[in-house]
Amino acid sequence: MNDQTQESPPEDNHRARTARQAPVSPIWLVPIVALLIGAWLAYQHYASRGPLITLTTESADGIEAGKTLIKTRSVDIGSVEKLSLSEDLAQVIIQARMKPEAEPLLVDDTSFWVVRPRVGRDGISGLGTVLSGAYIQLEPGQSHEEARNFTISDQPPVAPPGAKGLHLNLITQAASSLSVGDPVTFQGLSVGRIEEADFDVTSREMHHRVFIRSPYDELVTTNTRFWTSTGIDLSLGSEGIQFQMASFETIINGGVTFGVPEGMPPGELASQNSTYELFGNSAEAQEGTFDLYLKYVLLFEDSVRGLSRGAPVEFRGIRIGTVESVPWEFNAPQPQGRDRLAIPVLIHLEPQRLDDSGNIDLAEWKKRFDGLFNAGLRASLKSGSLLTGALFVDVTFDEQRAGTYQAETFADESVFPTTSGGLAQIQGQVTALLDKLNHLEVEPILANLDRNLATSEEMLNQINQLTAELRDLLGDEDTRKLPATLNNTLVDLQATLKGISPQSNAYQELTTTLHEVRRLIRDLQPAARKISDDPRSLIFEGPKADDPMPRAPNQRRQP
Incomplete structure (x- = not known):
């Protein structure tokens, strides 16, 4: 029985060998191919990604990760991926992914700024971002050195990189109200702008950097003088009243103007980044030419x-x-x-x-x-x-x-x-x-004089009014007839008085009538007394009175 248990049947051994030698199933090819395709797509996505750049700014107002785009000439060339704070919490670090075709634009002097609605000296700009949201504008530079770290400016650059023109530095000791974007003019014509305005605490000087575009840069020479222009210059001095008026833009914004002082030769053309003194006005600029004294x-x-x-x-x-x-x-x-x-x-x-x-x-x-x-x-x-x-x-x-x-x-x-x-x-x-004369108290005198004149004027007005009314009264026709009417009235009154004199019949009749009235009143007195004593007597007959008894002499009336 043990021999039967140890030996396997021939059929079972054949089935085991057949199972071990079976080929791989084709179903396994599907996940393998999918894995290869996924790896290829991941490689293609990674290879097609553009460079990652770092932007630094003071505030991330209007910038959102995954939404804010980076544009140049209204074409999308990148987007913001991540926002974070610097280690000292003073700045915002922006990680942005650029498209591959934008990589040649990322050079050392490329500039970035945020486009949002602005109300500035040149008017209102960026209104298109009210609905679409702010975006970052890229201005390509002219350098050949690649860069991946940039700083976002608060304002758009006055002169784009590579613009033809002349960059100059102006220094003044006096405080100035000039700011970035103010115009630089020549005889009223705008030829440039102020790019930067900084105050040096150490030297206590105001430094301005200006850009004068071509071809007006040929107007600047070594003998050129620069001065601030307020638009309207009114001065009162020993030489009388002087009035000057510049362009409307200069009146609104102010700015810088320049020229060669009268009597001086033009001089040679100025070189890039030359430094000039900025005078307060044209008179100071003219006086500044006389440096030997x-x-x-x-x-x-x-x-x-x-x-x-x-x-x-x-x-x-x-x-x-x-x-x-x-x-x-x-x-x-x-x-x-x-x-x-x-x-x-x-x-x-x-x-x-x-x-x-x-x-x-x-x-x-x-x-x-x-x-x-x-x-x-x-x-x-x-x-x-x-x-x-x-x-x-x-x-x-x-x-x-x-x-x-x-x-x-x-x-x-x-x-x-x-x-x-x-x-x-x-x-x-x-x-x-x-x-x-200034110490004289003239004001009280003038005040009293004004009151007296006002009172006199009021009195004259009243007299004039009274005179006019009296003239109208005297000129009325009824007033002129008044003497004749009064005379007739007096005549009638006199006739009336004659009619009631003691010798007249009316007077006699009136006297007789008064006597009759007096007698009638006397006759009515007993009846009135009786009615007063017994009001019923008007309706009922009163009691019969006893015959009066004669009274003895010296007998008093009983009460």
């Missing part, structure tokens, strides 16, 4: 009210310098020999105004002025405008002072000799008189 101090014992910085220094109507500071170093000690306190005024004598040859020898000019001082050359204050009260420095010869010049210094600067102007004395007297 002699410094002198004027010591005035008269009032300098009305004299300000920038006032001209003239010689017989020709400007030869500029007032630089009023007053200047006021606390410095006065020169010896002066018994009165003088107000120091610093001026610049500018030989370039008289000699435009370019060969200016300041030492020679100083020597020349010293000789003119000995010949009687003196400075005084004169009025430049009676309307504004502005003063200027007038230089002329005083023959009575010839040969009396003595050199003096004030705070290590040479003193220009001065003389008192007769106009200053007259102005002082006029000013004192005006001050006295």
Whole structure:
């Protein structure tokens, strides 16, 4: 029995060998092919993806992951995939996937900015994003170096990369209200824009970067001066009233204008990234061309009210310098020999105004002025405008002072000799008189006068009204008939009075009637008394009265 259990039947062994040698089923080919196709599609998707770039911005306002697109020239070239904060939480890091065809655009100077509705100096822009949502605009650069990290700008660039034109730097010491996008004009024509505006805390200077597009960049030379333009320039100075008006855009937004000062050669064309000083106005820009000057101090014992910085220094109507500071170093000690306190005024004598040859020898000019001082050359204050009260420095010869010049210094600067102007004395007297008039209490007097005039006017109006009414009354026809009517009335009254006189019949009849009335009243008195005592007597007959009994003499009536 054990032998039967250990030996297997021949048929069972044949079936086992047949099962082990069976071929693989074709059904397994389906998952294998699907796996290969999936792997191929995944490879194709990965290979067709564009580059991943990183964008940095201060705020992600309007940007959403999976929705915000990146466009250039209104063509979609990428989308935002992820938003996150930087480690210091100061910036927003944007991960964006670009399309493969956009890879050549990702160079070092490519610029990005967010397009959203804006109300700016150039009007309203980005209204199309109200319904579609904000998107990121890409402006291709001109560099050949690839880049994957970029910064999103707050504003669209004024000049796109590669634009033909001139980039310049402007520096000013004064605060300026200029901002990015303000126009740069030349004789009223807009030729460029301000690209950047930054304040340097260290140097306390305002730095502006401007772009002047081609072909207007050829207008900028080495002798060009830049100044701010407010659109409307109104100034009151010693030279009178000056009014200038620029373009409408400049009036609304302000801006920068430039030009070559009068009397200067154009100069050579400016190079890229040149630096210029930005002046406050055209007058300062004109004055800025005179960079060679002699410094002198004027010591005035008269009032300098009305004299300000920038006032001209003239010689017989020709400007030869500029007032630089009023007053200047006021606390410095006065020169010896002066018994009165003088107000120091610093001026610049500018030989370039008289000699435009370019060969200016300041030492020679100083020597020349010293000789003119000995010949009687003196400075005084004169009025430049009676309307504004502005003063200027007038230089002329005083023959009575010839040969009396003595050199003096004030705070290590040479003193220009001065003389008192007769106009200053007259102005002082006029000013004192005006001050006295200003202290008079004129307003109460004028107020009382106004009230008296008003009362008088009201009284005259009433008199005129009364006169008109009296004239109308006297001119009425009924008023004219009134005397005749009154006379007739008096005649009738007199006749009436005659009719009731004691001798008249009417008077006699009236008297007789009154006597009869009096007798009737007397007769009615007993009846009235009876009715008063017994009202029933009017209806019922009263009780019969007893016959009256005679009364004894001296007998009193019983009660």
